[in-house]
Amino acid sequence: MKKFLILLLMSPLAVWAQKTHTVGPKETLYSLGRQYNVHPRELAEYNNIPVGSGLTIGQVLKIPSKKTLAPLSAPQQPAAKESPKPMQAPSQAPEVKSTPIYHTVAKKETLYQISRSNNTTVELIRKWNNLEGDALKEGAKLIVGYSSSNDRQQKAIAQMPPVVKTEAALKPALTEPEPIKEKPVEPKPVVKKENEVKPILTETDKPVVAIREQEKPKADEPAKPKPVAVEDVPDNKRSGVTGSGGFFRQAFEEQGGDKKNLRETTGTAAIFKTNSGFEDQKYYCLYNQALPGTIVKITNTSNQQYVFAKVLDVMPDMKKNQGVLIRVSNSALQALGTDAETFSCTVSY
Numbered sequence: 001m002k003k004f005l006i007l008l009l010m011s012p013l014a015v016w017a018q019k020t021h022t023v024g025p026k027e028t029l030y031s032l033g034r035q036y037n038v039h040p041r042e043l044a045e046y047n048n049i050p051v052g053s054g055l056t057i058g059q060v061l062k063i064p065s066k067k068t069l070a071p072l073s074a075p076q077q078p079a080a081k082e083s084p085k086p087m088q089a090p091s092q093a094p095e096v097k098s099t100p101i102y103h104t105v106a107k108k109e110t111l112y113q114i115s116r117s118n119n120t121t122v123e124l125i126r127k128w129n130n131l132e133g134d135a136l137k138e139g140a141k142l143i144v145g146y147s148s149s150n151d152r153q154q155k156a157i158a159q160m161p162p163v164v165k166t167e168a169a170l171k172p173a174l175t176e177p178e179p180i181k182e183k184p185v186e187p188k189p190v191v192k193k194e195n196e197v198k199p200i201l202t203e204t205d206k207p208v209v210a211i212r213e214q215e216k217p218k219a220d221e222p223a224k225p226k227p228v229a230v231e232d233v234p235d236n237k238r239s240g241v242t243g244s245g246g247f248f249r250q251a252f253e254e255q256g257g258d259k260k261n262l263r264e265t266t267g268t269a270a271i272f273k274t275n276s277g278f279e280d281q282k283y284y285c286l287y288n289q290a291l292p293g294t295i296v297k298i299t300n301t302s303n304q305q306y307v308f309a310k311v312l313d314v315m316p317d318m319k320k321n322q323g324v325l326i327r328v329s330n331s332a333l334q335a336l337g338t339d340a341e342t343f344s345c346t347v348s349y
Helices: 002-016 029-036 040-046 111-117 122-129 149-159 208-215 249-254 330-335
Strands: 019-022 060-063 099-104 141-147 264-272 283-287 295-300 306-313 326-329 342-348
Touching: 029 040, 040 060, 111 122, 111 141, 122 141, 249 295, 249 306, 283 295, 283 330, 295 326, 306 326, 306 330, 326 330
Parallel strands: 264 326, 283 306
Antiparallel strands: 019 060, 099 141, 264 342, 283 326, 295 306, 295 342
């Protein structure tokens, strides 16, 4: 009788007692939640453990009597707005030719997280890896899918850089116009007339332009003056003999040389070599006391023969010109009736 009363008194206490569960091999919060019809999150919060953490064998969990969340009959699928829809899992096992895709389990990573990151389901991962529960070991390699040869080719093609087509490549080869080949112009044959007689051109009939072009010296060759020998000059053209004084006599008179107020300077004369003046009696000199272009009268003091010469320029400042009053041309020296390199003279202008 006493035992019966004790059982009656302890029966309500047994109902109100805390229900617990000792974790066995390969058991997770999700499997225990389905077993006790409790949401895994509510079971984790009730025992003060993270939802994604694994369970150890022999761990004692408290089973809540009051349930605030609806239990999970299957793994929770992601919402359509939050993330894209997972790819449809193949209904049949992959072919032998397919290559498995592996995933290394990270710390505190669950099957549900792995399935979401690899676009597959928990059931397929269990099937491919022969898993009975949800417990995972950190660093383990799991098969999360298979890739066929076609998939690998498509990925390789997608990673290739785009081909940039140039304008020449875009144009079809058939539409390119063929280059127009120009026919060579055949020269007409020149028919020579048998009775045609070419005119013989004399020296006077030649074009003046052609003669002048022949007379012009080349750009890289200095003009060669025509040499005139002193002994070839006739005696009647020598100024000293005739007494005319040469070509510049009239110019000397026009510049006032016939007046009595002439400037006269006596000194030593020398020569400078030139071939001009032997035929045209144009005599030139180098003189420092008159401007270039001035006509001066040069008189040989030994024989009183004279010439009229045009001043070309001053004498260079050289040692050989020290003590020399004037330098005259070869033809002027001959007209003055001397062949000495230096002689005494009087210059007036």
